Amino acid sequence: MKLEAKPSQAAGMNKNTAQQQKTLEERFVYKDDDLIDKAFDWRQFTRLFGYMKPYAKQMLPLVSIMMILGTITKLTVPFLTSLAIDRAIAPKEGNPSLTLLYTLTASVIVLYLIQWIAGVYRIKYTNVIGQRVIYDLRSDLFKHIQKLSFNFFDKRPAGSVLVRVTNDINSLQDLFTNGVVNLMIDCVQLLGITVILLLINWKLGLAVMITVPVMFLISTKLRQKIRLAWQDVRMKNSRINSHLNESIQGIRVTQAYTQERENMNYFDSMNMDSKKSWDKASAMNQGFGPIIEVTGGFGTMILFWFGAYLIQSGELTVGFLVAFSTYVSNFWDPINRLGQMYNQLLVAMASSERIFEYLDEQPAVQDKPGAQPIPKINGDIVFDKVVFEYEKGRAALKGIDLNVQAGQSIALVGHTGSGKSTIINLIGRFYDITSGKITIDGQDIRDVTLESLRSQIGIVLQDTFIFSGTIRDNIRFGRLDATDQEVEEAAKAVDAHEFITKLPGGYNTEVEERGSALSMGQRQLLSFARALLANPRILILDEATASIDTETELKIQEALKILLQGRTSFIVAHRLSTIRHADKIVVLDHGEVKEVGTHSELTAHEGVYNGLIEAQFRFL
Numbered sequence: 001m002k003l004e005a006k007p008s009q010a011a012g013m014n015k016n017t018a019q020q021q022k023t024l025e026e027r028f029v030y031k032d033d034d035l036i037d038k039a040f041d042w043r044q045f046t047r048l049f050g051y052m053k054p055y056a057k058q059m060l061p062l063v064s065i066m067m068i069l070g071t072i073t074k075l076t077v078p079f080l081t082s083l084a085i086d087r088a089i090a091p092k093e094g095n096p097s098l099t100l101l102y103t104l105t106a107s108v109i110v111l112y113l114i115q116w117i118a119g120v121y122r123i124k125y126t127n128v129i130g131q132r133v134i135y136d137l138r139s140d141l142f143k144h145i146q147k148l149s150f151n152f153f154d155k156r157p158a159g160s161v162l163v164r165v166t167n168d169i170n171s172l173q174d175l176f177t178n179g180v181v182n183l184m185i186d187c188v189q190l191l192g193i194t195v196i197l198l199l200i201n202w203k204l205g206l207a208v209m210i211t212v213p214v215m216f217l218i219s220t221k222l223r224q225k226i227r228l229a230w231q232d233v234r235m236k237n238s239r240i241n242s243h244l245n246e247s248i249q250g251i252r253v254t255q256a257y258t259q260e261r262e263n264m265n266y267f268d269s270m271n272m273d274s275k276k277s278w279d280k281a282s283a284m285n286q287g288f289g290p291i292i293e294v295t296g297g298f299g300t301m302i303l304f305w306f307g308a309y310l311i312q313s314g315e316l317t318v319g320f321l322v323a324f325s326t327y328v329s330n331f332w333d334p335i336n337r338l339g340q341m342y343n344q345l346l347v348a349m350a351s352s353e354r355i356f357e358y359l360d361e362q363p364a365v366q367d368k369p370g371a372q373p374i375p376k377i378n379g380d381i382v383f384d385k386v387v388f389e390y391e392k393g394r395a396a397l398k399g400i401d402l403n404v405q406a407g408q409s410i411a412l413v414g415h416t417g418s419g420k421s422t423i424i425n426l427i428g429r430f431y432d433i434t435s436g437k438i439t440i441d442g443q444d445i446r447d448v449t450l451e452s453l454r455s456q457i458g459i460v461l462q463d464t465f466i467f468s469g470t471i472r473d474n475i476r477f478g479r480l481d482a483t484d485q486e487v488e489e490a491a492k493a494v495d496a497h498e499f500i501t502k503l504p505g506g507y508n509t510e511v512e513e514r515g516s517a518l519s520m521g522q523r524q525l526l527s528f529a530r531a532l533l534a535n536p537r538i539l540i541l542d543e544a545t546a547s548i549d550t551e552t553e554l555k556i557q558e559a560l561k562i563l564l565q566g567r568t569s570f571i572v573a574h575r576l577s578t579i580r581h582a583d584k585i586v587v588l589d590h591g592e593v594k595e596v597g598t599h600s601e602l603t604a605h606e607g608v609y610n611g612l613i614e615a616q617f618r619f620l
C-alpha cells in the first residue's frame with residue numbers, strides 16, 4: 001500500500017512552502033507494509049515461541065518453580081490475615097491470642113522473604129531466556145538477509161530492512177523477557193484466586209465473578225482497535241526510518257541543492273503524523289485500564305454488599321471477608337495486566353509477522369539440489385543466447401552471444417542503460433538469466449555451487465565500498481587469512497603502498513564506512529589491492545567514471561595491467577586507455593551486442609564504436 005504523506009502541520013508554513021511541500025510529497029514515496037488486520041494466528045504464535053524451545057527444557061522448570069513459589073506465598077498472606085483477625089485479634093470464642101498474632105506475623109514476614117527471593121531468581125532466569133531468544137532471532141534474520149539475492153534489495157530501501165532487524169526485533173524483546181512469564185504468573189494467579197474464592201464461599205465467589213465476562217466483552221471490542229492503532233504507529237515509524245536513512249545517505253546532494261529546509265519540512269510532517277498516531281494508540285491503550293477498574297469497582301460493590309449479608313446470616317466471618325477483598329483486588333490486577341499483555345502480544349505478532357516474512361523469503365538465486373563446486377576455473381566463458389529481464393516483459397539483455405577465452409580481457413562499452421552492468425552481474429550469478437546459458441569452462445553456472453563460483457570471481461565496483469576499520473583490514477577483506485606481508489605486497493603491486501604509508505597511521509589508519517576520507521583514485525587503488533589479494537580467476541571491473549588526474553590515471557592503468565595478468569577479465573570501460581588495450585571490445589546497444597573486435601578492428605570502419613570514440617573526442 002502506498003501511503004501519501006499528509007500536509008505538514010509544521011508551524012510557519014506559508015503558501016509557497018506548502019507548494020514545495022506538495023512536490024516533496026510526490027518526491028518521497030515509501031512503500032509501506034499493509035496494516036495487518038488478521039485474527040490471532042496460532043501457527044505464527046507457536047513458531048515464535050518455538051524460539052524458546054532450546055532453553056525451555058533447561059530454564060523453564062526453574063522459572064516455573066520460582067513462579068509457583070512466589071504465587072503460593074502471595075496467596076497465603078491474605079489467608080493468614082484472616083486467621084489473625086478471626087482467631088488472634090477478635091475470636092468468636094475465647095480471648096485474643098498475642099502469641100498466635102506474633103506467630104502469624106512472623107510467618108507473613110518469612111513468606112514475603114520467600115516471595116522476594118523467588119522474584120529475584122525468576123527475573124534472572126527469564127532474562128536469560130529472553131536475551132537468548134532475541135539473540136537467536138536477530139542472528140537468524142541477519143544471516144538470512146545476507147543470503148538474499150540482489151533482487152530483494154533492488155525492491156526495498158535499506159531503511160526498511162534496517163527497521164526489521166532493529167525495531168521489530170526490539171519490540172519482541174519485552175515480550176520474551178517479561179511478557180511471557182508475567183502471562184504465566186497471571187494465569188496461575190487467576191486460577192489460584194478463583195479456586196480460593198470458591199473454596200472460601202462459592203456464593204460470594206460467583207457473585208463477584210459475574211463482572212468478568214462483562215469485562216472481557218468490553219475489552220475484546222477495544223483490543224482490535226488498539227492493535228490496529230499500534231500497527232499504524234509502527235508503520236509511520238518505519239517510514240520515518242526509511243526517510244532518515246535516505247536523507248543521511250543523500251546528505252551531500254541535499255546540501256548541494258540546498259534542499260535542507262524542504263527535507264526538514266517533510267520530515268516534520270512525518271514526525272507529526274507519527275506523534276499523532278502514537279497519541280491515538282496510547283489514548284486507546286490508557287482507556288483500557290479504567291474500563292477494567294470501573295468494572296472491578298462494581299465487583300467490589302457486590303463483594304461488600306453481598307459479603308455483609310453473608311456475615312449477618314453467619315455464613316462468613318469478618319476475617320474471611322477481609323481476606324476475600326484482598327484476593328479480589330489481587331484478581332483484577334492480573335486481569336488488567338492480561339489485557340495489556342494481549343496488546344503487547346498483538347504488537348509482537350505484527351512484528352514477528354514482518355520478521356518471518358523476511359525469513360521466509362527464499363533467495364532468488366541459490367544452489368540447485370546436487371550442485372557441485374566448480375573446480376579451479378581456467379577462464380573460458382560463453383554467453384549463449386542469453387536473455388535477461390529484471391522485470392517480466394522488459395528485457396535488459398536480448399539474446400547475448402559471447403565467446404571469451406581464458407586470459408582475455410574484455411571491454412564492455414555502450415551508452416548508458418545498454419546492459420554493461422547487467423552482463424557483469426550475470427557472470428557472478430547475482431541474478432539468474434531468463435533464458436539461454438552462461439558457461440564457465442564448459443559448465444553451466446547454474447549447475448555449480450554459488451560459493452565455489454563467486455570465490456573465484458573478483459569484482460571491483462565503480463562505487464568501491466570501504467568498510468569501517470583499518471586500511472589493512474580493508475585490503476584483507478579480499479582474503480581473510482592473508483598475512484600482513486601479503487597485504488603490503490598486494491598494495492605495492494598496484495602502487496597503493498606509497499599513499500598508504502603517507503597516511504598518519506599507515507596501514508593501521510582507521511577509515512570510516514565508505515572511506516570518505518580517501519580520494520576516489522585512492523579508494524580504487526585499495527580495491528585493486530583487495531582484488532589482487534583475493535587472486536580471482538575471473539576479474540570484473542566497473543571503471544570509475546569520475547575524472548581522475550593524469551598521474552593517478554597512469555597509476556591506475558599500471559595497476560590494472562598487473563591486476564589483469566593471467567586472468568579472464570571484464571571491464572565496463574570508460575577510459576580510452578583501457579579500451580585500447582583490451583583483447584576484445586564488446587559494443588552493446590539496448591541490450592544487444594552490436595560489434596565485437598579489437599580497437600583497431602572496430603575503428604577501421606564506421607559503426608557504433610567509432611561513434612562513441614568520436615563523441616569522446618568531441619569534448620576534448
Ligand SMILES: Nc1ncnc2c1ncn2[C@@H]1O[C@H](COP(=O)(O)OP(=O)(O)OP(=O)(O)O)[C@@H](O)[C@H]1O
Binds near residue numbers: 390391414417422
Ligand atoms: N535492478 C534493476 N531493476 C530493474 N531494471 C534494471 C535494474 N538495473 C538495471 N535495470 C535496467 O536494465 C537496463 C540495463 O541497465 P545496466 O545497468 O546494465 O546498464 P549500463 O549499460 O550498465 O548503464 P550505465 O553505463 O549507465 O551504468 C536499463 O534499462 C536499466 O534501466
